[in-house]
Amino acid sequence: MSSIATITIRPGAVERRAADAKDDGTLARQRIEPASAAGQGVPRWLRRLSGPILLVLLWHVASQTGVLPGEVLAGPSTVIGSAAKLIGTGELQDAMVISLGRALAGLAIGGSIGVALAVLAGLFRLGEDFVDATMQMLRTVPNVALIPLLIIWFGIGEAPKIALIALGTAFPLYLNVYAGIRNVDSTLIEAGRTLGLSRAAMIGHVVLPGALPNALVGLRYSLGIAWLALVFGEQINATAGIGYLMANAREMFQTDVIVVCLVVYALLGLGVDFTVRTLEKVFLAWRPAFSGT
Template identity: 80%
Template structure:
């Protein structure tokens, strides 16, 4: 008698296998599914459509050349300025001013944020004056800057430094004070002293805010540069724009505006690259 036939002995039936499906269906995450046009094409379609509308309005006479030159005229003027070397020289001068002002203002803003964010005494001494000064319009300080520094390069760089210091101060200060207290307690549990906590916990935790502040400061640097280069400038993109304004050359003005926009986009891409490098540990939402 087999085991299965023995009385009083229960043998469970052998497990049955499910039939394998004829074809496997691969699940694709939602963010990896195709969405028609490539992303780079979708991102460039907006500016291309805007330029096309601008060209059509210029050709049909809806937008007179006296009001705004057409894209063809602007491209021709840009080629002429590049051929003579004026545009390259102006870009180098303006970029140097912006970076010098950002380096000065950013250094001061970060140091003040560290003093205010890491110590209560620093907060009491620094934060209130910074909150008052940041509400003062930077353009209103131009007469004082001219009196203090003359009409050379110093007031231009000082104006950019003042404009860029406050965004970095606010964001770095908020980043330091926004570090999770649980991480601080974990660091103390692991035996980190005050210096170790600042180096390994507080500063890395404040880095995302610091990079956001850097992006804001870079954008404001170009705005301050436009005003700064109106102070008796003899070179730079703002100087080209001021000369074009005197002779009603809207094509040159548009070229200068496009240069400002391209420079701003270029430095913003640099900051985005820094974010990808230094914040690779942080998962982020990339859009639905």
Template identity: 80%
Template sequence: MSITEIARGYAPPREAESAAGSSGPARADLVRLTPATARGARVPRWLRRTTGPVVLVALWHLASSTGILPAEVLAGPGTVLSSAAKLIESGELQAAIVVSMSRAMTGLAIGGSIGVLLAVLSGLTRLGEDMVDAPMQMLRTVPNVALIPLLIIWFGIGEAPKIALIALATAFPLYLNVYAGIRGVDQSLIEAGRTLGLSRWGLVRHVILPGALPNALVGLRYSLGIAWLALVFGEQINATAGVGYLMANAREFFQTDVIVVCLVVYAFLGLAVDLVVRTLERIFLSWRPSFTGA
């Protein structure tokens, strides 16, 4: 029996008694309540979410067209779109995105795997906590950018230091959140699992790890955001390809339009991977009712 079944099968005594006394059978399924404000909203939510970016771009265009924002300081939206079209037509932008995505996902896979493994070891056993938690707490306070000279000495100036920097940056958010999720599992669920006859491994598999999943997904979202930040720094290490390489070249020639294109690409890549994590949350956490806003 998993944590989902335990959560769905539990009913408070008063509710159970009232359900038993009614004409119909008692229902154990959870009912998701929709706020009255959400039911009465007429404007589609996707339209409300896009209002902010559209207004921001409109203000940017207005400031550029009126001369309040000089082109030497920041190119206008029209110039940025024209530069993006040229980069797409030449294939430079697509190739740079593929290279940057490969670096970010490889570093995240390595760092995330290490962070989750250490969090499980530290969260499940006191010996693991004594051996792992203190070094991790010390290392996470060291600025990752300060490690770039050491990474260059250890791994050279190729792809390895870039991936290592991303791995170091993404390991700690996942470690902290998974560890907190494991230690934050409701003790009553543990006792319910023991009452149902689950073994130690059964408790870990069906109760503790699923209970820590919400925190793990939060940590994944943090790690994805930090992965892009680390990627920007990593692609300054003798990069010959990638979005950071395009940005570095544009900086040398004061091409603010290309720099803005690269920044927008970083933003959309981050938004895309965040959307993937949100989808995973809806799939794996469908058993957990949560507040959706008033």
């Protein structure tokens, strides 16, 4: 029976521990263990939760001891009670659906425009000459400064809110997709030409897959900006949504409802970011990446 050896790889050194080693020269089977996996007793998900939990505990202690007065910021227990009331009446769920719909609609419009322009500018020099300078100029204009114009152009309905989100999400996707296309390894391009790939095949099998990592990074940036733009957009005469709940709570000095809305914004953003991270694991499984030590 062959013995089993465990090898733990560490930077600069290799430690081998053999169990029941035999002296007859029989080759032992070996099990490789990464050094990053050794000695991790606490699950990673628990370590990731420790920061938010500690913050909430500090918040609770400050509220109970009077260091943080209720009129300045309601305590966690009050916030949880307000959230339960809003969930019980259905207001919170309806607001979440409406706000999420606005954010996704704006992202779909702005993202489609940003990606299309990035592909045009990245693949063709003529497209770059017509598109890139204009996009670089417009991206420096603060989106919030455009709210008066959007109201004049689209009124005070849903259109200016979605347009504001679309403007905010178009530029990160444009910049990252454009950079991804232009930074594709030239050796891959030369290899494709050597294999006789057509221009369409080169774009479909080499250029666009090579730009995908940058595109997903741009999508994560765009999602973050979408929530920021949504906060401002829902202040434009909104009659529903999370921003509408926040505006009403601000008028009534209800800090507990404001905190509930902020937490909902954060959770929605965390949820869509988790979705993009999952897409990265699926579509970029071919690319080894450093995951920390």
